[in-house]
Amino acid sequence: MKTPSIALKANAKSTVIDILNARLLDAIDLALIVKQAHWNLKGPNFIAVHEMLDPMRTAIDGHVDVIAERVAQLDGTPVGTSQAVAKSSTLDAYPTDIKKVPDHLQALADRFASIANQVREDIDATDEAGDADAADILTAFSRELDKDLWFIKSHLE
Numbered sequence: 178m179k180t181p182s183i184a185l186k187a188n189a190k191s192t193v194i195d196i197l198n199a200r201l202l203d204a205i206d207l208a209l210i211v212k213q214a215h216w217n218l219k220g221p222n223f224i225a226v227h228e229m230l231d232p233m234r235t236a237i238d239g240h241v242d243v244i245a246e247r248v249a250q251l252d253g254t255p256v257g258t259s260q261a262v263a264k265s266s267t268l269d270a271y272p273t274d275i276k277k278v279p280d281h282l283q284a285l286a287d288r289f290a291s292i293a294n295q296v297r298e299d300i301d302a303t304d305e306a307g308d309a310d311a312a313d314i315l316t317a318f319s320r321e322l323d324k325d326l327w328f329i330k331s332h333l334e
């Protein structure tokens with residue numbers, strides 16, 4: 178018996194699967210980064226920034242799940258292991274020797290901007306591949322990333 182699957186061409190599926198799996202690793206890395214900052218802040222504005230970061234983590238985790246499950250829906254294999262994140266995340270490694278709140282805000286802003294700009298390119302690429310749903314999933318993630326970057330930057334300006 179042949180089970181039905183999403184009517185996208187195999188090459189379109191594989192293009193989208195590769196894009197989503199790449200951003201999955203970045204998104205998991207970003208989720209870890211947000212907690213690394215949450216735990217290590219020191220100085221004025223501690224509580225504001227500390228408390229700002231937890232809802233960001235929660236939101237990112239939600240997007241991680243939606244991205245991974247779209248890969249599964251496309252008959253791909255979502256790969257979100259720590260080994261894959263360490264090997265293939267495109268985000269710069271988060272420094273473990275910084276303490277001051279502005280240093281964390283700068284490090285966070287750099288990484289949020291990096292993934293946000295990559296996701297914007299991915300929206301167009303998945304749309305061109307014919308998967309409006311993947312483009313929509315990435316658009317929702319892009320909105321969250323841009324909002325978070327605005328929150329982070331607003332503390333620095």
Ligand SMILES: [Fe+2]
Nearest residue numbers: 215216227231
């Ligand atoms: Fe906490």
